[in-house]
Amino acid sequence: MPGLDLLLPFLLTALLLAITPGPGLVYIAAQTVGRGREAGWHSVMGTHLGSYVHIFAAAFGLSLVLQAVPAAYLALKIIGAGYLFWLGLTFLLGREKVTEAPQGHVSARRALKDGFIVEATNPKSALFFLAILPQFTDPATAWPVWFQIAALGFLANLLFTLADMTCMLFASRISLFLRRSRAARDWSGRMAGALLIGLGGHLLASER
Secondary structure, three states: OOOHHHHHHHHHHHHHHHHOOOHHHHHHHHHHHHHOHHHHHHHHHHHHHHHHHHHHHHHOOOOHHHHHOHHHHHHHHHHHHHHHHHHHHHHHOOOOOOOOOOOOHHHHHHHHHHHHHHHHOOHHHHHHHHHHHHHHOOOOOOOOHHHHHHHHHHHHHHHHHHHHHHHHHHHHHHHHHHOOOHHHHHHHHHHHHHHHHHHHHHHHHOOO
């Protein structure tokens, strides 16, 4: 593993990135407000697991394809944005109901799946891990570089997940408040849908 001279700056960088508001936190908040606290937890876990796709892709050089082939990056971006659009429309069209009772296991499992797919199809996350993790590796150590990248990615993902959990807990407070009236529940569903569609538009319009 890298020495403390590389590990400490890496942890500080990862912590600063984790607490910086971004699309990931907005996604977690939208899912929590729209589906409830249990679904919020599963959304956090889904994005956490989805990040490992990019971490191991960076460790084994697979993410280089997205960097070297613009068409592959564009295709993944369109898939990710399209999925966010579809999720947003399910809220706006009333297919995803916000009820007074906590969401059931079916909705929670759906949130887990959605979180995984949204993160795994986000090309910006792939290039982020590819750009950041190798900078803090040390080829002179006994550990192979791919293992160092995977280990650093694991640490960074834990910090990102802690930030996502904090955001989810805050959003769940808002969700509980909104569930007190039918009008507020309907409004929260539309707000969640608008946020998800906005994230899809942001991903589609963004550069690398």
